[in-house]
Amino acid sequence: MVDARDAVLPAGAGWLRRVAAGEGPIYRRVFEALRAAVADGELSAGEQLPPQRTVAGLLGVDFTTVTRAYALAREQGLVEGAAGRGTFVRRRAGEEEAGFVDLSMNLPPQPQGLSLAALLRETTAQVLARTDPATLMAYHAGPGSLAQRAAGAAWLAPGLGAVDPERIVVCAGAQAALSAILAVETAPGDAVIVEALTYPGLLAALAARGVRAVACPMDAEGIMPEALAERLAATGARLMVVTPTWQNPTTATMGPLRRAAVVEACAAAGARLVEDDAYGRLPEQAPEALAALAPERTWHVATLAKALTPGLRIAYVAAPDPACAERLAAAGHALCQMPPPLMAAVAAAWIREGTAEAILAGVRAEAAARRALAAEILPLAVGPVGCLHVWLDRAVGGSAEGLSLASAELFAAPGVQAGGARLSLGAPGKQAVLASALRRVAASFT
Known part of the structure; x- marks a missing residue:
């Protein structure tokens, strides 16, 4: 294995300097270096990791060694991956741990295939x-x-x-x-x-x-x-x-x-x-x-x-x-x-x-996927393809407890009486969390 402590490393690969020499399986040492970098904030949520072959070349180890390290990190919840996108440091949003999902803040989703932090x-x-x-x-x-x-x-x-x-x-x-x-x-x-x-x-x-x-x-x-x-x-x-x-x-x-x-x-x-x-x-x-x-x-x-x-x-x-x-x-x-x-x-x-333009394309791709998800789960919602939010022209029922929504009253100009709610699709860190929240909204109408 190559000692990376004094090596010139590409952007996003600095954490490899943490890979310690010594006893024990190399894949485990790579995993421990990754875990320490995440814990110390050197790697932030949503940041993309270098491809496995790149890491193998930088460290001078077999590709399968890095594959095992990444797989262990995935098992431990440190990283997540998607076909064609790569491997990213997992977002550990409180929404997943506490069951609370914020659909009130209209944010663009993280762009597909890119790390804003990097x-x-x-x-x-x-x-x-x-x-x-x-x-x-x-x-x-x-x-x-x-x-x-x-x-x-x-x-x-x-x-x-x-x-x-x-x-x-x-x-x-x-x-x-x-x-x-x-x-x-x-x-x-x-x-x-x-x-x-x-x-x-x-x-x-x-x-x-x-x-x-x-x-x-x-x-x-x-x-x-x-x-x-x-x-x-x-x-x-x-x-x-x-x-x-x-x-x-x-x-x-x-x-x-x-x-x-x-x-x-x-x-x-x-x-x-x-x-x-x-x-x-x-x-x-x-x-x-x-x-x-x-x-x-x-x-x-x-x-x-x-x-x-x-x-x-x-x-x-x-x-x-x-x-x-x-x-x-x-x-x-x-x-x-x-x-x-x-x-x-x-x-x-x-x-x-x-x-x-590259970030915009990534945001569009993720927003389109989320809008398609909303169309499947909540067909009552109104919104164009790729829109960051959808509109419901009716109040959301009590079974949506634990969700934060933006009700029509927030948007009403003086003298206007309106019902309904805006649901923002970009704020949840993961599509699975968004899907679960949308199902809870849909259940409130049944």
Whole structure:
């Protein structure tokens, strides 16, 4: 066996330095090194292990030796594997141990075939190697560096087409972006048109601003243009906020004619739109954004939290024009100083180097599998293929005890009475846990 303590090892294989020389079966020593690395946090939940043949080559041992070590780790619950994906450190979520499953938090699932932990370590190291840390970690006022704004424009291009980077503002997540836009566009006492069931964070931001939320009725395609026109005229509102793709919570998605009609209603009233496009990159073919139809009157907000990972607190905003972008940057600075510089740099690097698209593909694959699972177990639930959440238009019964769901009341705009619940499919660590939870929901209707 080769002593790996002083060897140059590839990313994700550093734990092999723990493989001790001495007595006893080699496969057992490999297992013990793996177990110690997990216990010490060197290997984190969800991280992908090197292929068995790679480990065998690095250690100079037989392939079957590593196979036995990995098999023992699987038996002991340290790792899990899937055909075609590889071997990963097992996620030991409390949901499995305590019987509690959270279906209320709308998270993207872990991407198939990729380790976010490994990608973050690799990209962070690269960013720090080519950037002066003192400069990187200083205060950064303004809309973001030109490279970051160009990365944002590239990320938005599938739905918006070519966007001038001067219109892009890098923000510390969608919530910060929405709050900053409200600071630019509204004054306390103004009316803003919102979907009858909408994102709770938006309702909170409107309340904090002292702005009145006016509910607009919805149908299977989302907000209804005729009702929108009536409310714009009746209230004098000059701003409306909408999620046109995989609407939160109902999953409603506007078709091309509906998108054009909504834009036309706003144009006729002289109103601007805020397009909260949290899920717009997740469909295989990105729908044409409202901002592509009316860039001069639309604030387009696209967070990476739903498409890639919630820990990457970065959102890109395409402002109506460069002057609006500068105003938004100033409002964002007043709210939260700046987006986290290291995260902004990582996001830009991922987009520039194609890593973001690879993660997106992995998220899509896992989300599609989970949505298919939900369709099989809970056919009453509504939601497009690959959607991160599904909608039930009825209350969930008591047999679903031990599940955390997002009920319709959380999303209801002022004056709206609604029943039902949103079930998020990405939060459970494993598909088996999700399936068990969905069966409990289905049982509540029988």
